[in-house]
Amino acid sequence: MYPYYLLVAMILFSIGLLGVLLRRNIVIVLLCIELMLNSTNLIFVSASHFLSAGDGRIFVFFVLTVSAAEVAVGLALVISIFRRLGTINMDDLKELKW
Amino acid sequence: MEAVLFTLFSSVAIGAALLMILQRQMVYAVGLMILVLISIGGLFLVLNAEFLFFVQLIVYAGAVMVFFVFTAMMIGEPEINVLSLRSPQFWLALVIVSLLLFQLGIYVGGIQPPTGLPGSFSIDVQGGDQLSYIGEQLFRNHVVALQGLGVLILVALIGAIYISRDPDSLEKDDSTGTGEEPPATEGPKL
Numbered sequence: 001m002y003p004y005y006l007l008v009a010m011i012l013f014s015i016g017l018l019g020v021l022l023r024r025n026i027v028i029v030l031l032c033i034e035l036m037l038n039s040t041n042l043i044f045v046s047a048s049h050f051l052s053a054g055d056g057r058i059f060v061f062f063v064l065t066v067s068a069a070e071v072a073v074g075l076a077l078v079i080s081i082f083r084r085l086g087t088i089n090m091d092d093l094k095e096l097k098w
Numbered sequence: 099m100e101a102v103l104f105t106l107f108s109s110v111a112i113g114a115a116l117l118m119i120l121q122r123q124m125v126y127a128v129g130l131m132i133l134v135l136i137s138i139g140g141l142f143l144v145l146n147a148e149f150l151f152f153v154q155l156i157v158y159a160g161a162v163m164v165f166f167v168f169t170a171m172m173i174g175e176p177e178i179n180v181l182s183l184r185s186p187q188f189w190l191a192l193v194i195v196s197l198l199l200f201q202l203g204i205y206v207g208g209i210q211p212p213t214g215l216p217g218s219f220s221i222d223v224q225g226g227d228q229l230s231y232i233g234e235q236l237f238r239n240h241v242v243a244l245q246g247l248g249v250l251i252l253v254a255l256i257g258a259i260y261i262s263r264d265p266d267s268l269e270k271d272d273s274t275g276t277g278e279e280p281p282a283t284e285g286p287k288l
Contacts (some may be wrong), residue, residue, distance in 0.1 A: 004108075006103075010202045010206065012112065021194070022119070026174065031166060032118075038158070039153075041138070042138055045141075058236060061153070061213075068161065068251075069253075069254035073164050076257065076262035079169060079172060079173075
């Protein structure tokens with residue numbers, strides 16, 4: 001049963017990675033990064049269950065909180081970018097200084 | 099029963115994730131992501147992690163996704179072409195991701211199934227349930243990381259407020275605020 005959980009987490013991670021590589025919208029890219037983080041949370045919890053260790057759940061707690069903080073700052077940056085440049089298409093954001 | 103629940107939750111999660119990366123509207127993508135999160139929370143529940151199921155629903159599906167919805171409402175313009183099939187990037191990304199899946203699949207296929215009963219990790223804690231176990235572990239063995247997490251959240255809060263402030267609606271703040279005289283604009287008259 002344990003390899004099946006890992007397989008599901010792998011597939012979710014790959015779907016998130018596809019979304020990060022192929023989408024041009026910054027908000028969707030951040031959403032797919034969240035999907036990748038969730039798939040690693042699934043790996044941690046399934047390892048904690050099948051290998052009889054409680055440490056996986058502690059780490060999931062930390063990953064959850066760090067990803068919430070990262071989303072806060074990332075979306076604040078996206079809003080600031082949208083106010084300055086009027087676009088959230090990543091193809092238009094090619095320069096470091098505007 | 100566990101296999102049925104696992105199949106149900108994992109198929110919903112994978113299907114919703116596949117649909118999510120193909121959405122044109124941001125709010126639809128966030129809604130499908132909420133479905134993915136609830137399915138992964140269901141998988142947590144099947145794996146006997148009730149506390150993490152609750153935390154996932156409250157924090158991820160309840161706070162982080164609402165964040166995304168706020169941003170999508172503020173921005174609100176859909177993407178012109180979601181995935182263009184003719185760009186070389188598309189095929190390169192597919193090749194890379196399939197290579198990754200292949201390598202991970204080889205690794206996962208070679209894993210020895212763990213011996214022993216799953217889910218029977220010994221909790222030597224007074225309460226004996228999961229919440230007290232996690233609380234005790236956090237405050238005994240991982241205190242520094244927990245406090246660091248608090249600082250991280252504080253920094254993220256201040257940073258998010260500062261970064262997303264609207265510069266046009268703020269007053270000009272070149273005064274020192276204590277009622278000093280404005281600096282003299284002319285030099286001494288000759």
